[in-house]
Amino acid sequence: MKKYTDTGKKDTRSGFGAGLLEAGRANKNVVALTADLKGSLKMDAFAAEFPERFIQCGIAEANMIGAAAGLALTGKVPFVGSFAEFVTGRVYDQIRQEVSYGNTNVKIASSHAGITLGEDGATHQTMEDMALMRALPGMVVINPCDYNQTKQATLAAAKYVGPVYLRFGRPGVPNFTDENEPFVIGKAIVMNEGKDVTLIATGHTVWEALQAAEALEADGISAEVIDIATIKPLDEEAIVASVQKTGCVVVAEEHNAFGGLGEAVAGVLAAKCPKPVEFVNGGDRFGQSGTPSALMAAYGLDAPHIAEAAKKAISRK
């Protein structure tokens, strides 16, 4: 089993900031908009180097989405950044009409996603955002797992022509993927091969799934770990191939039970490869204040819960 090393905790939003700066250097049409969260979104370096291409919108997210669409009409590649809840739920109809139905080349940079936003609590912790964005026709939904992958995903989003929802988080988390690995939209990444169970994860839960796989190995269970960084379009072929081999699957995500990666994978398997599926997600709940790690444990999203779900899945074969 391949061992992954944490090269030092880094926040995925800083990966976005680094990717945005590099994308800005590569393409003069890249512009960045924010609704009073420049620092939180790590847009400072981009704003300092390209002051004319950094557009402060104030605390007015609805207008920001429309303005981004208008900029995209003229050939710009706008990244609009705010907290995940404020660039999804708050502006769902604006995204639906101006970006998705309007088919404008807007990149929605969604930071502080999920429960690991932490201490600010439930008003700011969206665990529904992927469901909202997945439901929009043609929307690409990406949820990278660490700093390096988020940087590469940002570069890939800048090159892709069309609406993209790019989701990342607030806290420092292990950084363990290859920094030079180009991000391919729509491609599953097999992190570890195994034969007894498939662990499918996305975002912060990928590291947890890798830790779970190590724990399972100690118990004599061989787990295959797949990083689904692109939730939509989903790499159905890779998922079906793995589950055909292992015979059961756990899907882990920092999202609630509805409309996220779990239901997406279950839908594919129900049609093409019906096997036992166990779900690791936030259930039918809102979040609450707490440290990111305490919340991951309390909401059952960490490595021990994934390992437990794996054993349950195997028992149902």
Added chain:
Amino acid sequence: MAKSFEELQSIATQVRRDILRMVCKANSGHPGGSMSSTDVLTYLYFNQMKHNPATWTREGKGQDMFILSAGHMTPVYYSLLARTGYIPVDELATFRQMGTRLQGHPSVRKNLPGVFQASGSLGQGLSAAAGAALGKKLDGENNFVYCLCGDGESEEGQIWEAGMFAAHHKLDNLIAMTDWNGKQIDGNVDDVAGMGDLAAKWEAWGWNVIVADGHDFQSIAQAFELAAAGKGSGKPTMILFKTEMGHGVDFMAGTHKYHGSVPKPEQLEDALKQLGETPLGDF
């Protein structure tokens, strides 16, 4: 080439005939606001905007752009796209029919030239127009971006977010228009959710504000001339066009009844007789 006021009057009459014949054929649509904004948009498309249907692209490079924020006013929009050569005039007969490019509200998914952005969910087009104006500024382009809002639509909070944004970013290449007909689907704007002094509100946001008669070509021409002169002032412009919903047909004028419903067949005959025929002819 610019049209005389007399020619514009005749075109506007034909546009109103198109509007009525389109909505009656589809047995649905929004004639009221279409008819209140007919004269303003006829002037805009024939005498004001720098545009070329033959070389139109969605990026709008080197051309003026128009975004219809009040997306339900498609009858007047499509009629003008046809009468200025973006689409065949006969295509107006397909309005709201299955498979048509002329969707109930503007779509960018049907390869319909002249339409830059989808609209229909209200309050959003002004933001897109502001973004496009900013894009043109970043590219060093001199063209204008025009946008038409409804007064009822201005109850949407996003309109005022866009007001703040456009002023803050000094978008003096943005010319917004309000079709100030005082009506919306449920009745008088003042009875539904009165907005007080619209002109004072836009002035307070830091816009150039012009009030004009939206059924008088002289007044419309002067308003656009003033608006264009605002370039360099660092302020976006809002032209509040005083208009009458359903203007041009007596039983439709000044009532909200035909905001989103259509005349009966015998009423259509009466309406077309009131408008009279024009040399352009019907679709």
